[in-house]
Amino acid sequence: MPVRYYDWIAHHARRTPDRIAAVDLASARRHSYRSFDDRIARLAEHLCRRLHVGRGDRVAVLALNSTDTLEVQFACGRLGAVFVPLNSRLTVPELAFIVGDAAPTVLVHDDDLAETALAVTARCETPGVLRLGPGGSYERAIAAAPRLETSATVTLDDMSTIMYTSGTTGRPKGAIITHGMTLWNCINLGGPAYITPSSVLLTVLPLFHTGGLNCYTNPVLHAGGTVQIMRAFDPGQALALISDPAAGINVFFGVPAIYQFMAQHPAFAGADFSRLIIGGVGGAPMPVPLLKIWEGRGVALQQGYGMTETSPAVLALDREDAARKAGSAGKPVLHTEVRVVKPDGTDAAVGELGELWVKGPNITPGYWNRPEANATSFTDGWLHTGDATRVDEEGFYYIVDRWKDMYISGGENVYPAEVEDVLYQLPAIAEAAVIGVPDARWGEVGVAIVALKAGQALCAGDIHAHCGANLARFKCPGTIHFIEALPRNATGKVHKPTLREKFGAPGSLDVAGAAAP
Missing domain, CATH: 3.30.300.30 (ANL, C-terminal domain)
Structure with a gap:
């Protein structure tokens, strides 16, 4: 029997209603779990009753980082609808392809991207549009709508999100993300990243990307912690917030470039990192010299590996091994299987290079409208990651590079x-x-x-x-x-x-x- 999906925000609104769930740094809005739950319930009612969003319908978001994006994600979950975050840096033709492929019933956008959003919705004949920001139709809708009192019965096998991968050639593919995948990622990352109800995360990566949404925004909300959302990454602002005792930030995640830009900022030398329990890094191979720079400031960056199609966590390096195994992406997370496979299909030996294959409940069931990609990306349930990998004698994995690079x-x-x-x-x-x-x-x-x-x-x-x-x-x-x-x-x-x-x-x-x- 399929397992039911449960809404984390609704749970924490009942259990710890006054705890701060999300802070929107650009607007200084602070949402407790009670107020966050209320906004989500009213948004879901408006989407359902006024914009006719139902089970399986897609709702797209084109916006810079905001707590509003998270509200759309959870409102979709309550309706059995599908959340489609869009890359805010894409051009109108690029977005028109994705929106045409996903065919959303509604597109939510912010003021800064209004011209692009309206051009895309006109091309794709998107039925509904909501504009974020003070005085926008999004806020008016939440203010006017009653709460959605009865959520749809949704299972962990149901689709929650379509996340389009950037890709390096050809058209982007929409990776199907289920509610179960997101839940397993929360479980898989929760231990290695020391995520608890006391976690306070600074989110700097874009929420349209799995790194911003799931490393560690969703896991922290799943645990009942607090996420502080930065509209767009600024190294000086990030260093100031991490250093500020009042902000209380103790969890951080970035791709190597984020850490590089912070290390090169004049404020880096005087920044206070003493409250950081975890500084996670992934998304690309991390230069060891950069790891050493951060280690010199007392921060042993915890490397990991994942991809959109894997929820994303696949490998994680424990904090205790971060310095000793600098350069390693760690070992497999709890509910995931991995293989390193040579071109002839056999498993690579210790120290031998091969392609990383992944299998488990955190793996995508496939790509939206792309049967040809589904046929070539999997072998007996194993996802081909395209990443060249080796394993050392202690079982630590090293992502060497992309096969295609x-x-x-x-x-x-x-x-x-x-x-x-x-x-x-x-x-x-x-x-x-x-x-x-x-x-x-x-x-x-x-x-x-x-x-x-x-x-x-x-x-x-x-x-x-x-x-x-x-x-x-x-x-x-x-x-x-x-x-x-x-x-x-x-x-x-x-x-x-x-x-x-x-x-x-x-x-x-x-x-x-x-x-x-």
């Missing part, structure tokens, strides 16, 4: 993350990325794209010399390009398709010339 130079596999890690050892480098480009002699060679810290000087010859002293010759980038800043997506990950488009032409040389593998 690997290139072959002179017959040898080169993983850009390893080369980037060496580049970050140079103090003058603020950002670095490596891509493989075609080469007539070696098949492919590496190209390094580097941004320097303000006021720092470094020439291509310095970088070639450093790589030559620390890497096998075939791993050394043949060409160095200097730019002001690397292109990044909305979550802060380096957007390598943009770099390949700009710097991927074969045979290009920098002023220092190419070093042959």
Whole structure:
């Protein structure tokens, strides 16, 4: 018999009604679990009675971070509807594809994105629209509506969310997220991240991304803790909030770029991290030199690994091992199975590279309207992650790089993350990325794209010399390009398709010339 889904906000509204559930930092709104529950119940009633949202209908949100986004998520749960968060950085044509694919009954948007939202809804003929902000139709609806008194009977197997993955090629895919997946992620992350009712999380990643929504926003709300939502990440503001005893922040999560920008901020040296119980990091390989910088400030960043399709937690590094196993993503979380699989389909041995496969109740049942992706992404229930991975003799997993980012130079596999890690050892480098480009002699060679810290000087010859002293010759980038800043997506990950488009032409040389593998 399917297990019923229960609403966490409603539960904590009964159990600890006066505890603060969510703080919207941009507007200074503070919602107790009682008031949060009331707003969600009134929003659900309006969506149901006025906008005709029912079981299985989609409700999209196009907004910068706000507690309102969380209200939409939970209101959808009470109706059996499906929450569809949209990437706020996408263009009208990109959003029109996603909205056309998901076909939402309602699109909720904020003032800052009104022009884009209205253009998309006009193209896609979206029936209902709600505008966030003071005086907007969203607030008027909540103020006027009675509470939804009877929620739909929803099970853990029912779809809760469609989350579109950014992808590096082709059209984005809508990963189907069930209520069960989100619950299992709360359980899987709750222990390693030390999440309790006393947790106070600063959310800086966008809520349209699984990192912002589920690392650790939903787990903290599931536990009855408090989430403070930053509208858009600002390193100085984040450091000030973490340092402020009145804010009480003791839980934080970011992708490597978030920690890099904070470490480079002038306020980093004087920031107070003494209240942080957990500083989680994931989303991309973490440069070990950056881990060491934070370790020097008394923060052993706890690495982990996951993806949209896995809820996202798959691997987590225990706090006690964070420094000793710097660079590892840890071991599998409680309710998840993993394999490291070689190209021939057999399991890799200790220390041997393979692709990480994942299986368990936290894995997506598939992609929305994409049967071809469902057919190629799974083998006997195992999800192919596309990430090159190895396991050490103690059972710790290391995410080496994306399989598709690997290139072959002179017959040898080169993983850009390893080369980037060496580049970050140079103090003058603020950002670095490596891509493989075609080469007539070696098949492919590496190209390094580097941004320097303000006021720092470094020439291509310095970088070639450093790589030559620390890497096998075939791993050394043949060409160095200097730019002001690397292109990044909305979550802060380096957007390598943009770099390949700009710097991927074969045979290009920098002023220092190419070093042959």
